[in-house]
Structures are given as structure tokens and as C-alpha cells.
Amino acid sequence: MSVKSLRILVPVKRVIDYAIKPRVNKTQTGVETTGVKFSINPFCDIAVEEAIRIREGTKGLVENIHVVSAGPTKAQDILRQALAKGADNSTLIETGDKEVEPLSVAKLLQKVIEEDNSNLVILGKQAIDDDSGQTGQILAGLLNWPQATNASKVEFKDDKVFVTREIDGGSETVSASLPMIITTDLRLNEPRYVTLPNIMKAKKKPLKKVKPADLNIDIASRLETIKVEEPAKREAGIKVGTVDELIEKLKASGSL
Template sequence: MSTKLRIMVPVKRVVDAAIRPRVNKAQTGIETQGVKYSINPFCDIAVEEALRLREGNKDLVESIHAVSVGGKKSQEVLRTALAKGVDTSTLVDVGEKEVETLSVAKVLAKLVEQQKSNFVLLGKQAIDSDANHTGQMLAGLLGWPQATNAAKIEISGDEVTVTREIDGGEEVVKAKLPMIVTTDLRLNEPRYASLPNIMKAKKKPLDTVTADSLGVDITPRVEILKVAEPPARGAGVTVETTDDFIAKIKEKGAL
């Protein structure tokens, strides 16, 4: 008997992937003033995959719910997900606070319980922090199986088969629902939201809650002391022979 999927897709608002981040003058983080923001690319892939699972088998997916943890401006990425075809959404409004990964995972665990989700599909990482932790932590909190870096997802009954990218090739893993899957770049190519659907998305459900109302303490445990640009890379040197190469790396103390 086939299990209906109640999919949750967490999405994050990040500095647009086409923009090169710059450190702010106070060296407390990246410059955010006058910078374009958009949906995290890996989150966008997760939204696309949820929609494709439903389009491939309409009897397979019962609902798709998007969640974002951020300030009020994070409604933008939720509206984008709704315009693409997601059914409902929730904003966990934390104001301008930077929320650490474990706190995000705890918030998502509470929402999974509320939404009665049985399949969480999320990007493997956000391009701002590059942590690649949230899916794994969420699986640990829920006690669910997980498959990370998914390049292909197949579902049969209550069994999920994931082809995941690893160093030097691919690995195929299987597990039964409920399950956490994180998405990699080669899983799909996200669609664009059409203007009519963007207009329709304004009428779709977007609930707002707080971390406090979910009973989650988001007090940070890590203090960022300073953010700086990486040192400029020096010019390369051309060598004629292997002996010259060995001499150069010895000179640099690398051998």
C-alpha cells in the first residue's frame, strides 16, 4: 500500500548567488545593505523536486508545505515557493537574529510534528553559511533515517531510494518513511515562477509563528569575533623540470 507524502521543504533567504559577498566595514559579517536577496539555490532545488514528485504521481503527494526561519523579508522566498506550486507555508519570525543550525533544526522538528510531515526535503546547505548541518541535525532530533547530497530520488510505497553523490562516484541508499533527504545540484533544474502564479501566490496560506511559541530557545551559543576577506593569492610560478618543482615546494616548506 502506497504511503501519501506530506512533504515539508525548508527554504532560506540568502544573498543572491550571482553576487560576490563583501565583508562589512565593522568586520562583523557580510555587507547586507543594498544587496539583492533570493531563495537559496539548494532550497530551490528541494522545492522543485517536491513539485516533480507530485507531478510524476498525483496520488503520491498529499501536501507540500514550505517553511522559512528568518525575518519578515523571508516571506519573499516563501511566496516564491508558493508561486511555483507549494500548497501552504509558515514563517518562523526571528526578526534580524542570526539563528544557529541546531536551533533551526529544533524549530523544524516542532513544525514537522505540527504539520504531521513524513518527508522533509531540504537543500544540503545554504550558500551563506555553507554549514551542511541542518538536515543531519533534524534527522538526529527526530530519529529518522537520512540521505544527503541526493542526485536522484525514487519512491515506491513507503521506501525511498536515493542516489547520492560521494567523492569519486555515486552511492545508492534505501530507507523507509518517514525520512530526511538533502538535495545536491545535479538533482534537477528549478523552474521559474510565472507572473500569474506569483499573483495567485499572494492568496495562498502563509502563517507566521515565533520560536518562543514553538518552545524553542534560539539564544546563540557561538560568538563571531571577526569576519575578514581571505588573503590575496600570490602569482603562480612556472617551473621547467620536476627537480625545479621539488626545489620550489621545499623552499615554501611544503615538503
């Protein structure tokens, strides 16, 4: 393998736990977050796992795995979790409880990548809270790096990275040279559990805190949320005894 070393950056996001059903808040400006369990975004967890597996599957190729999150102070929890799994160091970009849009997140990550001299970024294809699915692509555009999205398999051969991704009716494999961006899909791997000894060790690993202003990035929102509502409840279906009855019902409803 002609790739001499990998400096991997893994962005992670703190979101409402995937097992919890979100509820719209009383002011209808967003979802209720008070008293709600938060955890690492599932796709981000897969990205962390993949970075660690790349290290485990190569001999001395990975020089450093750096995890970074933009969010409130409480996002330290998911950074410590990533450190306990095997990441080397971390950065928290303190943005408070403000929801930062994908373009701003990408600009923040660009600064960290330049400072860290990263040559491979692995991140989730989307966050389960807003489902924007844009950060990886915008980041690739800002850096002018090749990208491979929705990865279900990542391989290193010679001087290239080969990424397999699912498409309608099958799969396709794309390749690119470093530096590059990879976004992860659910089928890529199954994240490991964190052990207590590793949690204790993670407390001694570096966790740097910065603010957007320190990176000279303006995170002002460019979009305004007018109103958030629960989806309309579906009406109960009915059973019909014959095809003729089905046709009559469809005609009556205007569907036929």
C-alpha cells in the first residue's frame, strides 16, 4: 500500500436517542428536548466504528483518529464515548443549544481539518434529528475533495480507497485517492459496546473546547422555522368482501 499514513477525522452529533419518539414542543418551534435522553447519532457511531476498524485492519497505517462535535457542552458525553471506543483525541465546538445548519457545520469542520491536517473524513450520511444529509457533500465541495456517499464497504487497495454503496437493484463500487470524504450507511458495520475500563481511560484523553468565533466562522441561521406540527393521523382502513365492493369504495372516495 502506497498510502503512508491516515489522519482520520470523524464528526459526530448529539441527537435525541433513536429509541425515543420525538414530541413537538408547546410553542411549535421544534421538538421537546427537556428531560429527553440524548445519545450519539447512529450513523456517526458507525463512522467512529469504521475508523477504528481501519486502524485494526492495517498495520501502523492510521496515525490519528480525531472526533469532533459541534453542539452544547453536554456533547462531551458522546466525544468521551468515541474516545473510549478507540479515538485518540477530540474537539468540542461549543455552539450551545442552537441548531447549526449543515453549511455552517461544514465550514467549522473545514477549519478543524486544516488545523489537524486530516486526509480522510468519515461521517454519518445523515443525522436522525433533521435528516438533512448535506454536511458531507458540502464539506467535500468546500475542500474540493472527492467523496463517496452511503458507504456499505470500505477497502484500501494500492493508492486508492474503494467504497461500495447500495443502489437500486444492486450495488456499485467507486474509488478515489486521498484526501477524501466518506459518508456511512447502516450496513457498513455494527458499532461495538464501550467497556468500563475504556471509559475510565477515555477521561485522560485530550478533549479540546473551542467556539465558532475562535475559528472565525459565523453560524447565524439562514433558514427560519415557521412552525413544527405532528403529521396528520391516518384514518383507519376498512376491509371489503369482494372486488366489486372494493371498486365501489374507490369510486365513492374519488380514487377511481
